[in-house]
Amino acid sequence: MDKKDLPPPFLDLVRDDLVRSEALLHRRLPDQHEAIGAAVEHLVGSGGKRLRPALVFLSSHLCGAEQEPATFAAAAVEMLHTATLIHDDLIDGALTRRGIETLNASWTPGATVLTGDYVFARAAHLLSQAGNIRLMSRFAETLMIICNGEIRQMFDGRHGETTFAEYERRIYAKTASLIALAAESGPILAHSSEEQIAALRTYGEYLGLAFQVVDDILDFVADEATLGKPVGGDLRQGLVTLPLLKFLAVHPDHPAIRRVLDGDTSRAAVQEAVRVVAASPEAIGGAQAVAEEYIRRAKESLHGQCFRPPHGERYRAALLSLADFVVRRRF
Amino acid sequence: MDKKDLPPPFLDLVRDDLVRSEALLHRRLPDQHEAIGAAVEHLVGSGGKRLRPALVFLSSHLCGAEQEPATFAAAAVEMLHTATLIHDDLIDGALTRRGIETLNASWTPGATVLTGDYVFARAAHLLSQAGNIRLMSRFAETLMIICNGEIRQMFDGRHGETTFAEYERRIYAKTASLIALAAESGPILAHSSEEQIAALRTYGEYLGLAFQVVDDILDFVADEATLGKPVGGDLRQGLVTLPLLKFLAVHPDHPAIRRVLDGDTSRAAVQEAVRVVAASPEAIGGAQAVAEEYIRRAKESLHGQCFRPPHGERYRAALLSLADFVVRRRF
Numbered sequence: 001m002d003k004k005d006l007p008p009p010f011l012d013l014v015r016d017d018l019v020r021s022e023a024l025l026h027r028r029l030p031d032q033h034e035a036i037g038a039a040v041e042h043l044v045g046s047g048g049k050r051l052r053p054a055l056v057f058l059s060s061h062l063c064g065a066e067q068e069p070a071t072f073a074a075a076a077v078e079m080l081h082t083a084t085l086i087h088d089d090l091i092d093g094a095l096t097r098r099g100i101e102t103l104n105a106s107w108t109p110g111a112t113v114l115t116g117d118y119v120f121a122r123a124a125h126l127l128s129q130a131g132n133i134r135l136m137s138r139f140a141e142t143l144m145i146i147c148n149g150e151i152r153q154m155f156d157g158r159h160g161e162t163t164f165a166e167y168e169r170r171i172y173a174k175t176a177s178l179i180a181l182a183a184e185s186g187p188i189l190a191h192s193s194e195e196q197i198a199a200l201r202t203y204g205e206y207l208g209l210a211f212q213v214v215d216d217i218l219d220f221v222a223d224e225a226t227l228g229k230p231v232g233g234d235l236r237q238g239l240v241t242l243p244l245l246k247f248l249a250v251h252p253d254h255p256a257i258r259r260v261l262d263g264d265t266s267r268a269a270v271q272e273a274v275r276v277v278a279a280s281p282e283a284i285g286g287a288q289a290v291a292e293e294y295i296r297r298a299k300e301s302l303h304g305q306c307f308r309p310p311h312g313e314r315y316r317a318a319l320l321s322l323a324d325f326v327v328r329r330r331f
Numbered sequence: 332m333d334k335k336d337l338p339p340p341f342l343d344l345v346r347d348d349l350v351r352s353e354a355l356l357h358r359r360l361p362d363q364h365e366a367i368g369a370a371v372e373h374l375v376g377s378g379g380k381r382l383r384p385a386l387v388f389l390s391s392h393l394c395g396a397e398q399e400p401a402t403f404a405a406a407a408v409e410m411l412h413t414a415t416l417i418h419d420d421l422i423d424g425a426l427t428r429r430g431i432e433t434l435n436a437s438w439t440p441g442a443t444v445l446t447g448d449y450v451f452a453r454a455a456h457l458l459s460q461a462g463n464i465r466l467m468s469r470f471a472e473t474l475m476i477i478c479n480g481e482i483r484q485m486f487d488g489r490h491g492e493t494t495f496a497e498y499e500r501r502i503y504a505k506t507a508s509l510i511a512l513a514a515e516s517g518p519i520l521a522h523s524s525e526e527q528i529a530a531l532r533t534y535g536e537y538l539g540l541a542f543q544v545v546d547d548i549l550d551f552v553a554d555e556a557t558l559g560k561p562v563g564g565d566l567r568q569g570l571v572t573l574p575l576l577k578f579l580a581v582h583p584d585h586p587a588i589r590r591v592l593d594g595d596t597s598r599a600a601v602q603e604a605v606r607v608v609a610a611s612p613e614a615i616g617g618a619q620a621v622a623e624e625y626i627r628r629a630k631e632s633l634h635g636q637c638f639r640p641p642h643g644e645r646y647r648a649a650l651l652s653l654a655d656f657v658v659r660r661r662f
Contacts, residue, residue, distance in 0.1 A: 029475070033483045087448060091441035110422035111485055113444055114478050117418060120448070121474035124455055128468035136467055137459035143452035144360075147445050152364045154442055 008325045010318040014057040017071065021053045024075035024126060039103055039115050040122075043082050046100045051211070051326075052077045052182040058322070059186025059200050062315035064308040066189070069130040073185045076127035080139065081178060083123055084146055086116035091150075092237065099225075135188050142181045149173020153239075162240040168209065175215075176208025183207065190308075199301050203319065206298035211326050213291040216241035220278045222330070232274040236265045246286035247277050288327075295327045339656045341649035345388040348402065352384045355406035355457060370434055370446050371453075374413050377431045382542070382657075383408045383513040389653070390517025390531050393646035395639040397520070400461040404516045407458035411470065412509060414454055415477055417447035422481075423568065430556075466519050473512045480504020484570075493571040499540065506546075507539025514538065521639075530632050534650065537629035542657050544622040547572035551609045553661065563605040567596045577617035578608050619658075626658045 011018075025044045028037045053074035060070035088094075089102040090112045096102060104112045120143070127139050153170055162170075183204025187197040219234050220243050234241050238261065240248075248257065260273045277283045299320050307316055342349075356375045359368045384405035391401035419425070420433040421443045427433060435443045451474070458470050484501055493501075514535025518528040550565050551574050565572050569592065571579075579588065591604045608614045630651050638647055 031476075031479060033479055033486065035486050036479065036482055087444050091444060108485075109440065111482060113418050113422060113447075114482050114485070116444075116448075117451070118475055118478035118482070120451060121471050121478060125468060125471035125475060128464055128471055131464050133459055133462050133464060133467075136464070137456060140452050140456035140459055144449055144456060145362075147449035147452060148362060148364055148367065151367055151442060151445050151449070154439075154445070155364065155366050 008321070010058065010322045010325070011054060013061070013315070013318050014054050017057040017067075017074070018050055018053060020071045021057075021074040021078065024071065025078060035111070036115060036118055039107075040082075040119065042100070043086065043103065043119075044078070046098045048078075048081075048098060050078065051322075052081055052179060054322070055179065055182035055204065055207075056185045058315055058318055059183050060189060061186070062307050062312060062319070063187040063190035063192045063196060063200075065186050069132065069189050070186065072126050072130040073132075073135060073189060074182075076123045076130065076139070077178065077182045077185065079119060079123035079126055080143065083116050083119035084143075084178075086112060086119060088150075090116070094233075096230075130189065132189055135185060138181055138184070138188070142177050145173050145177045149177075157239070162245060164242075164245060167240070167242055167245060171209055171212040171216075172205070175212040176205045179208030179211060180204035196305055196307070199305050202301040203298045203323075206294045206301065207323055207326060210291040210294035210298065210323075213242050213287055213294065214327060214329060217243055217284060217287050217291070218330070219243075220274055221284060226330070232270045235260055235273055236270050238263075238265075242287040242290060243277050243280075243283040247280050247283035249286075250282045251280075291327050295323045298323045339652070341389065341653045341656070342385060344392070344646065344649050345385050348388040348398075348405070349381060349384060351398075351402045352388075352405040352409065355402065356409060366442070367446060367449055370438075371413075371450065373431070374417065374434065374450075375409070377429045379409075379412075379429060381409065382653075383412055383510060385653070386510065386513035386535065386538075387516045389646055389649050390514050391520060392517070393638050393643060393650070394518040394521035394523045394527060394531075396517050400463065400520050401517065403457050403461040404463075404466060404520060405513075407454045407461065407470070408509065408513045408516065410450060410454035410457055411474065414447050414450035415474075415509075417443060417450060419481075421447070425564075427561075461520065463520055466516060469512055469515070469519070473508050476504050476508045480508075488570070493576060495573075495576060498571070498573055498576060502540055502543040502547075503536065506543040507536045510539030510542060511535035527636055527638070530636050533632040534629045534654075537625045537632065538654055538657060541622040541625035541629065541654075544573050544618055544625065545658060545660060548574055548615060548618050548622070549661070550574075551605055552615060557661070563601045566591055566604055567601050569594075569596075573618040573621060574608050574611075574614040578611050578614035580617075581613045582611075622658050626654045629654045 026041065056074035056077055057070055059065075060067075060073075085097065086103055089097060090104040090109060093104070094102050095105040103115060107115070124136070124139070127136055149170055150173070152173075180201050181204070184197055184201040186192075187200050216234065219231055219241065222231055224230055230236075235244070240261075244257070247254070251257070254276065256269075256272045256276045260269050302316055302319060305316075306312070357372065387405035387408055388401060390396075391404075416428065417434055420428060421435040421440060424435070425433050426436040434446060438446070455467070455470065458467055480501055481504070483504075511532050512535070515528055515532040517523075518531050547565065550562055550572065553562055555561055566575070571592075575588070578585070582588070585607065587600075587603045587607045591600050633647055633650060636647075637643070
């Protein structure tokens with residue numbers, strides 16, 4: 001077993017919890033069409049890091065939320081994440097994710113749209129079983145933020161014209177908003193103070209921003225087998241992410257990059273651009289420094305809060321270790 | 332003013348309510364991209380019968396639910412209906428609805444998928460403001476039923492092989508489930524007895540089944556200007572609805588019908604098939620008789636219930652009159 005495959009230690013604290021939320025994710029409903037059952041099984045069975053449900057459980061333990069609502073919330077957040085991926089992959093025309101075939105690779109667009117809708121509804125239904133209106137409201141707001149961000153990117157996105165503020169706004173909508181929802185689920189379910197809810201939300205926002213920056217770095221430096229999809233995918237779609245922004249700040253007219261941004265998305269052109277960015281300390285080191293600053297702020301937000309004894313300190317330490325893990329991960 | 336344009340009398344009882352729910356439907360949110368704002372405005376501004384919000388208000392008054400939660404629920408149900416239409420029109424490739432252009436007629440499939448998702452989220456968010464977990468759970472279940480029904484039709488639908496039981500199951504999922512949700516919203520918000528919730532739900536289910544049968548009749552007999560879309564649309568998609576089922580029961584091998592079901596969806600072939608079915612008393616009269624039987628059962632479900640004085644009788648009478656209206660409507 002390769003060292004990177006060892007589970008990070010914070011997962012030990014929520015291992016039993018994750019078994020329960022997995023069972024909810026795999027449960028088939030009586031009237032559900034077998035094609036939906038197979039699709040959901042295929043998608044939730046493909047693994048993924050389960051970062052979001054782990055966060056729901058860690059923040060729930062931290063603040064003393066009850067087990068059953070936390071389990072429904074954890075499954076709901078992962079199911080919502082799955083639903084957004086189904087429609088994203090359809091829109092992007094992606095054929096693999098996490099090394100397995102996407103739904104749209106073999107289904108019609110219509111069936112893929114409807115299955116995504118079904119999975120949204122299933123997520124909302126799971127969450128309703130947690131019995132917390134405030135969390136349901138935040139859930140709906142989060143989906144609005146995600147869709148709004150993607151539509152903004154679709155209508156306003158210009159090749160090569162992204163600023164850092166635009167990039168941050170986009171990855172907040174795309175990734176950090178849902179990770180923040182997972183992190184604030186615990187204190188919301190536990191009816192904690194507004195201060196603690198805000199602290200966990202801030203933690204989740206910065207953790208999510210860092211998570212996406214690392215994803216964007218890996219899209220340049222990872223190998224395809226580890227990544228489970230082709231590298232350079234963002235670039236191929238004309239999407240300027242942080243490593244490239246950092247690269248363009250020092251080499252604004254590099255021909256290998258210009259070529260791709262001007263529309264040559266051939267395999268050779270993308271591979272050359274990826275190689276150039278991956279080899280640049282300004283690009284990779286610069287982006288990594290931003291991720292580390294986000295993680296510093298995520299950890300800072302948990303300082304000075306007095307979480308529920310007797311286990312508060314243990315779960316705070318787990319959240320701090322999870323933050324370190326996110327910025328160091330290489331898969 | 333043509334007689335059919337006169338508003339049915341039950342609408343008078345909820346006119347002020349509908350003004351409030353319309354205001355919620357048209358409200359733009361601060362961070363919302365202007366393209367979404369314009370799309371939602373275009374869609375909810377195109378009118379529609381507002382049957383679903385009217386039902387939420389009538390059942391709320393009937394059972395004594397409070398005004399503010401009822402208003403959020405009414406707007407949420409109409410918004411959910413709008414979201415399902417966005418994805419339906421995309422999947423069907425429909426270019427007009429209610430006489431105006433659909434979103435997918437001018438937008439990319441990706442933008443249309445995302446806008447539909449946004450509108451789902453907006454509907455869930457509106458409903459969360461009604462503050463009732465049971466209603467949110469029913470809302471999610473209803474969306475699961477709708478998507479499941481469409482997927483079943485997509486995977487299992489065979490030209491000409493529909494039975495009445497399959498037809499009824501399909502229109503329950505497509506139309507009656509959401510109308511039943513609207514009708515049961517009032518007693519759920521009012522925390523009425525389980526018996527009253529079940530009575531209103533049954534009313535809504537039969538009302539919804541009748542509503543769809545009438546829609547399916549109009550797809551053969553209406554004129555296009557009144558309908559706001561081309562007639563014969565179901566037939567063109569190979570969809571066998573009740574008038575055609577009734578027709579095939581007496582003329583199983585009529586050449587004009589066989590031609591279309593065997594795949595000739597030219598304008599001339601569809602027009603001829605529509606003409607043949609529309610002229611058949613077995614087809615149109617037979618389907619109308621089924622709708623009337625549904626309406627009889629819808630009205631029957633409200634008998635023997637003692638609704639909240641002093642206005643209970645007035646709103647029960649309105650629901651009975653709405654049922655009569657649904658089966659007589661010609662638009």
